[in-house]
Structure formats: structure tokens, C-alpha cells
Amino acid sequence: MARPAAFTKTAILDSARDIAAFAGPSALSIAAVGQKLGAPTGSIYHRFKSRDELLATVWLDAIETFQAAVFDEVANGCGPAELAAFVVRWCRDNHTLAKLLTLYRRSEWLGDRVGKDVRKRAEELNVPVRAMIEEGAERWLGERTPRACDVVQLVVITLPSAGVKEWLHRDQQVPEWVAPAVQAAAHAFMKEAMI
Numbered sequence: 001m002a003r004p005a006a007f008t009k010t011a012i013l014d015s016a017r018d019i020a021a022f023a024g025p026s027a028l029s030i031a032a033v034g035q036k037l038g039a040p041t042g043s044i045y046h047r048f049k050s051r052d053e054l055l056a057t058v059w060l061d062a063i064e065t066f067q068a069a070v071f072d073e074v075a076n077g078c079g080p081a082e083l084a085a086f087v088v089r090w091c092r093d094n095h096t097l098a099k100l101l102t103l104y105r106r107s108e109w110l111g112d113r114v115g116k117d118v119r120k121r122a123e124e125l126n127v128p129v130r131a132m133i134e135e136g137a138e139r140w141l142g143e144r145t146p147r148a149c150d151v152v153q154l155v156v157i158t159l160p161s162a163g164v165k166e167w168l169h170r171d172q173q174v175p176e177w178v179a180p181a182v183q184a185a186a187h188a189f190m191k192e193a194m195i
Contacts, residue, residue, distance in 0.1 A: 007039040009047045016058045021099040022171070025108040028055050052111040056118045059109035062100045063125055066090065070156075074132055080140050080155045080190050085183035087160035092174040099168050102161055141193060151193040155186045 015036040020028045030051050034041045048054040073086050091098035110122055136156065137148035163182040167174045 007037055007043040011037060012044055012047060013058060013061060016054055017096060020058055021096045025055055025104055050113060052113045053115065053118060056110050056114045059100060060121055062097045065097060066101060080136060080152060081183045081186040083156045084160045084186035085179040088163055088174060088179040088182050091164040095173060098164060102165055102168050155189050159186055
């Protein structure tokens with residue numbers, strides 16, 4: 001019977017995520033993850049071909065976790081202002097993941113040396129988001145025009161991101177009052193957009 005791996009893929013990703021969230025993607029290295037885990041670097045290379053692959057996987061997993069939560073809310077009939085507030089609450093409840101997604105640019109996660117499968121996974125992330133925005137524009141504003149899509153993107157992505165960024169940058173928990181404030185602002189944006 002095979003011995004269970006001492007350092008699982010999940011443990012490696014958790015350690016890598018913590019390093020990247022609190023010291024930035026540039027601080028993430030195979031050696032740093034090994035040191036945090038108390039693992040030989042060979043154990044990490046056994047599961048990830050390179051630092052670039054590990055870094056991209058941390059980012060992609062964070063995005064997919066966030067997207068799954070948002071898509072569930074939309075499927076349950078959440079309106080745009082409520083969705084904006086949900087995003088803020090999700091960031092409050094998922095501080096580490098929120099830092100990864102809010103404070104750093106895509107180019108810091110997705111290097112030129114990642115494999116085709118990782119790059120394909122990254123490219124496919126925008127497809128369901130774009131569909132959600134277009135469907136939201138039709139449902140909430142009655143049209144799928146570029147303007148309506150821009151409004152929805154502003155309300156459900158840009159506004160909540162701006163609402164939480166300051167606290168995440170300071171590595172502080174997002175205060176509870178931010179969600180209702182963002183919801184009120186989102187409601188006002190939608191009201192203006194419908195005129």
C-alpha cells in the first residue's frame with residue numbers, strides 16, 4: 001500500500017496563497033513555499049512544474065472560487081445592488097482570497113512561461129463573466145447594449161472592488177458598513193442608468 005504524500009497539493013497551494021497574499025506575487029518562490037511548509041523543494045516540483053505554474057494556479061483557484069459564489073447568487077435571483085453588496089461581504093469573509101484578486105494585476109500572476117493548459121484555463125475565465133454581464137444587462141436594464149453592459153460591470157465588479165480595496169491594501173478586515181454603503185451606491189447607479 002502506497003504511503004500518503006506528506007505534502008499534499010492542497011497544503012502547497014494554501015502555503016503559496018498565504019505567501020502571495022501577504023507579501024505579493026513576486027515574493028512567491030518554490031523555496032519560500034518549501035520553507036513555510038517544512039517541505040523539500042522536490043515535493044513541490046513533483047506537483048508543479050515551475051514557480052510560474054504554481055503562481056498561476058493560486059490565482060486561478062482564487063478566481064474560480066469567487067466566481068462560483070457570485071454565479072450562485074445570480075442563479076438565486078440576486079439583483080445588481082444586492083450582488084454588489086454580496087461581493088463586499090464575500091471579500092470580508094474571504095480576506096486572503098480577496099487580497100489576491102483585488103490588489104494585484106493579472107500580469108503578476110500569469111507569466112509568459114506557463115503551459116498551454118494553464119493559459120487556456122485563464123482565457124476561459126472571462127467567458128461566463130461576460131455572459132453574466134450581458135444577461136444582467138438584459139434582465140436589469142432591458143437591453144444588451146455596450147452601455148448597459150458597462151453599467152452592469154461598473155455596479156457588480158468595479159464598485160464593490162473599489163469599496164473594499166483600501167482595507168485590503170492595509171491588510172484590515174473590511175468593515176461591515178461597507179456592504180450596505182456599496183449596495184446604496186449600486187442602487188443609485190442603476191436608477192440613473194434606467195433613465
